[in-house]
Amino acid sequence: MVDVVNLIKDLRNKTGAGFLDCKKALLENNNNLDEAIEFLRKKGLAKASKKTSREANEGAVGIYSDENLIVIIKVNSETDFAAKSDTFLNFLDELGEFVLNYNNAYISKEDFLNLSYKQETISDFFKSMIAKIGENLILNDLIIIKNNQDYSSFYIHNSYRKNIGKIISLIKYQTNNNDDEVKLLSKNLCMHIAAMKPESIDIGDLDKTIVEKEKNIQKELIISSGKPSNIVEKILDGKMKKFFSEVTLLNQAFILDPDKSINEVIKKYIEKNEYKITSFKIITL
Numbered sequence: 001m002v003d004v005v006n007l008i009k010d011l012r013n014k015t016g017a018g019f020l021d022c023k024k025a026l027l028e029n030n031n032n033l034d035e036a037i038e039f040l041r042k043k044g045l046a047k048a049s050k051k052t053s054r055e056a057n058e059g060a061v062g063i064y065s066d067e068n069l070i071v072i073i074k075v076n077s078e079t080d081f082a083a084k085s086d087t088f089l090n091f092l093d094e095l096g097e098f099v100l101n102y103n104n105a106y107i108s109k110e111d112f113l114n115l116s117y118k119q120e121t122i123s124d125f126f127k128s129m130i131a132k133i134g135e136n137l138i139l140n141d142l143i144i145i146k147n148n149q150d151y152s153s154f155y156i157h158n159s160y161r162k163n164i165g166k167i168i169s170l171i172k173y174q175t176n177n178n179d180d181e182v183k184l185l186s187k188n189l190c191m192h193i194a195a196m197k198p199e200s201i202d203i204g205d206l207d208k209t210i211v212e213k214e215k216n217i218q219k220e221l222i223i224s225s226g227k228p229s230n231i232v233e234k235i236l237d238g239k240m241k242k243f244f245s246e247v248t249l250l251n252q253a254f255i256l257d258p259d260k261s262i263n264e265v266i267k268k269y270i271e272k273n274e275y276k277i278t279s280f281k282i283i284t285l
Contacts, residue, residue, distance in 0.1 A: 004031065056135070056138045059140070059285055063156070064093075069145065071144050072144075074283055074285070077135050077137055099142070107142075109142040112142055171280045174276045191256075192249075199248065203251065250262050
């Protein structure tokens, strides 16, 4: 009796093709391994394993959400041409919807690749798509956020679809009145985050090691420039204020109104709607 399971395993190891493709190839060729390999080569499915060693620096980021989760998936391809194709975009959508339906906020990228999907694994699904598209594809990032009572808004830069693009920025916020004005503000803040790429919401949220490192660098530069020792600290304070205005969201100049900081822009919303930004994410290629 033919051990089909081991034949499929052997064929996968030799060709890098997915489980279902190998099963079909063996079925079409009466479980003849050599003929099955030739069958896969003719269909271009035996090339996936060679393509996986190639660099993939293009691609796209997709965002998906329901009442339970927000899912952000970043998949790299070799070329921008492939990333814009319907085949690639449908693949990204399929992955995103699968994660939503799986409904597990704590699954890692590595565990995700080993999940069963359509009688194969997600990793096998990637191999099948590599063969189909003709380029290496890499799951670069998988971010899963639990949908709590906070509101959310996102912005997509260089969009390919309404939920897929080159850059995705997301904010979570609290308010006692999520009206159209607040929604527009939140969308504009997402646009700002995509452009300015802040490190944290406010000064107190910055990594203390980053702050100390910057302070030491600036102090050394001031001292080496020959400034009198009695004004070093005053100059340093000015340098650090400038640094904070560049890397913290609330202290950055708003891209749509550069004469005002984000803090100044949202002040009236804080007073009127108790508006508060609780977190943000930015995912870029």
